[in-house]
Amino acid sequence: MQKPNYHIFVCTSSRPNxxxxxxxxxxxxxxxxxxxxxxxxERGLGGEVFLTNTGCFGICEKGPVVVVxxxxxxxxxxxxxxxxxxxxxxxxxxxVVGRLxx
Amino acid sequence: MQKPNYHIFVCTSSRPNxxxxxxxxxxxxxxxxxxxxxxxxERGLGGEVFLTNTGCFGICEKGPVVVVxxxxxxxxxxxxxxxxxxxxxxxxxxxVVGRLxx
Numbered sequence: 001m002q003k004p005n006y007h008i009f010v011c012t013s014s015r016p017n018x019x020x021x022x023x024x025x026x027x028x029x030x031x032x033x034x035x036x037x038x039x040x041x042e043r044g045l046g047g048e049v050f051l052t053n054t055g056c057f058g059i060c061e062k063g064p065v066v067v068v069x070x071x072x073x074x075x076x077x078x079x080x081x082x083x084x085x086x087x088x089x090x091x092x093x094x095x096v097v098g099r100l101x102x
Numbered sequence: 103m104q105k106p107n108y109h110i111f112v113c114t115s116s117r118p119n120x121x122x123x124x125x126x127x128x129x130x131x132x133x134x135x136x137x138x139x140x141x142x143x144e145r146g147l148g149g150e151v152f153l154t155n156t157g158c159f160g161i162c163e164k165g166p167v168v169v170v171x172x173x174x175x176x177x178x179x180x181x182x183x184x185x186x187x188x189x190x191x192x193x194x195x196x197x198v199v200g201r202l203x204x
Contacts, residue, residue: 001161001204003174014116014157053157055116059103069171072105102103 004050006091008036009067010078012053028080029053029064035083036066049091062102074102106152108193110138111169114155130182131155131166137185138168151193164204176204 010033013026036051057065062076066086073096075086082100089095112135115128138153159167164178168188175198177188184202191197 001176003176007169007171007174009111009154009156012116012157014114014155050159052111052159053116054111055114055155057152057154067109069109070174072109072172074103074105 002047005048006071007050007052007069008091009052009054009069010036011055011057011063011065013063014053014055027063031080032064032066032078032083035080036087039083039087043087043092045091059102071096075100076102104149107150108173109152109154109171110193111154111156111171112138113157113159113165113167116155116157129165133182134166134168134180134185137182138189141185141189145189145194147193161204173198177202178204 010029012029012033033051033053040046040049040051057067059065059076064078066075066078067073068075068090073090075097078086078100082097086097086100089097112131114131114135135153135155142148142151142153159169161167161178166180168177168180169175170177170192175192177199180188180202188199188202191199
């Protein structure tokens with residue numbers, strides 16, 4: 001299989017048992033996920049940038065949490081309107097967005 | 103925050119909207135997740151090895167899927183009884199488990 005250059009993980013508070021509770025879910029994690037999906041699609045990056053929703057990362061007070069691998073960069077309190085900047089700067093520009101990074 | 107040395111992602115087919123459908127869920131992804139949780143705990147690796155359940159990785163026919171970052175190593179058709187080997191070889195030994203890797 002083609003592996004991703006970047007893999008973006010977005011907490012949507014999904015529990016392994018299918019329950020959905022928690023902070024990122026109530027704090028727009030699902031909207032952040034949707035925005036990333038749109039941006040990746042609009043930029044034609046679907047083959048090289050993967051996007052996956054996740055369960056809890058354990059730092060709920062900093063949610064919605066977005067993690068970018070293989071860089072191991074963690075973004076906190078991400079709003080849907082931050083997604084374009086993460087795409088421009090980090091995913092397309094290779095520069096970490098300092099104001100959001102943990 | 104302390105970032106992980108290894109971050110293990112296990113597909114449990116959790117949808118962003120809280121639904122849980124798909125192959126990894128029906129094919130023991132949840133049991134694989136539980137086994138990793140036990141192994142990480144028993145080995146005292148909780149501070150350096152993170153474990154997160156995810157939604158679909160898009161290769162359902164190869165599920166349950168486990169992805170290890172920052173290595174960008176993808177394991178396919180992982181059974182609960184494979185988890186100890188991934189922990190021994192990859193997470194503690196630094197060697198990819200070739201028979202399971204994509």
